[in-house]
Amino acid sequence: MGEFFFVLIECLFDRIVYMKKEKSQIIKTIKKVMPTVVSITLSKKVSDIQQEVVAMGKKKGKKMKITIPEDKIDENGMVQVGGGSGFIIDSSGIILTNKHVISDVNVTYTVITSTDNSYDAKVIASDPINDIAILTIHPKEKLESLELGDSKNIELGQTVLAFGNALGLFKNTVSRGIVSGLLRSVSAQSDTSSKPQELRGLIQTDASINPGNSGGPLVDIFGRVIGINAAVVSGAENISFAIPIHAAERDFRDVKKYGHIRRPLIGVRYITIDPFVKEKLGLSIDYGALVTRGHFFDLPVIPRSPAEKAGIKEGDVILTWNKEKITSMKTIPDFLENSSIGETVLLTVLHQNKTSEKKLTLVERL
DSSP: HHHHHHHHHHHOOOOOHHHHHHHHHHHHHHHHHGGEEEEEEEEEEEHHHHHHHHHHHHHTOOOOOOOOOOGBBOSSSEEEEEEEEEEEEETTTTEEEEEGGOSSOOOEEEEEEETTOOEEEEEEETTTTTTTTEEOOOOOOOOOOOOOOTSSSOOOOOOOEEEETTTTTEEEEHHHHHHHEEEEEEEOSTTTSOOOOEEEEEEEEOOOOTTTTTOOEEEETTTTTTEEEEEEOOOOOEEEEEEEHHHHHHHHHHHHHHOOOOOOEEBBBBEEOOHHHHHHHHHOOOSSSSEOOSTTTTSOOTTTTTTHHTTTTTEEEEEEETEEOOOOOSSSSHHHHHTTTTEEEEEEEETEEEEEHHHHHHHHOO
């Protein structure tokens, strides 16, 4: 009995020491990361907002107008119309955020640092696939920046911290959680008027990511950024998603080398086939990508694209990519994510119940 009691006390002591070390490390990480997190505000001229409302009314056959309270208009006649979070990845003033944070047109972007310094910001690139945007500001001094981590080797249960400006109201917010899932796919909307965007390969976490946190960093316990806060599941508790940082890292390299983000293009519109699609469309196979129109006016194969040059037609099914099956778990965008412009790929294509192999060379998406 005495020996058991001694072992129990020893275990409790070890646990207390571990918790103190973890708490100390988390506080150290928060102090390290917080100066790199910024608020991004979007502002419009009052006259532009009024014109947009009138134009919207004309489309609906109604007369519409808007009155903006005086206290919402700043000294330059601007009104804040949106915002989100971001973080500094280069001390010269390069900032990462979500594309949907800066998707509005005819707006002025302002970056506010943790020390309440404001800078005019310019969008220098946006990723059409991964909901990533890169902004630049021009500070007089070097800024603190975040170290990029390795999002390809994170594990379930790993401790993470999410930073941002919750609800656009509560600056310098941090929440703690774990990695709850990997390689998740979701269809996300920034608002009810925007088109859904499919995001793949996401990190799932139970760290709280609230509206306004979008674009903020998700970091490991040592403060290395592993993701960009992106989406939450409406109506659920503790289900949030972040874009893996390796996608943004490639975007950043492209911008530094080419001045813009480069993405490879195959040139087809398609539906990924799974057992449900097979049954619904009466197909003979349950995998592959069926080349088809998205809408009536959409072309299934883009003119002068690699797919057209290879002879791919509407109704064809692309079965494999370099002999690997195309499935709902590994779609064409997943293969493209790991491909480069100028690379030649081998596709197995089903055309009128006959299969053939076609080679095509990927080009840059314009």
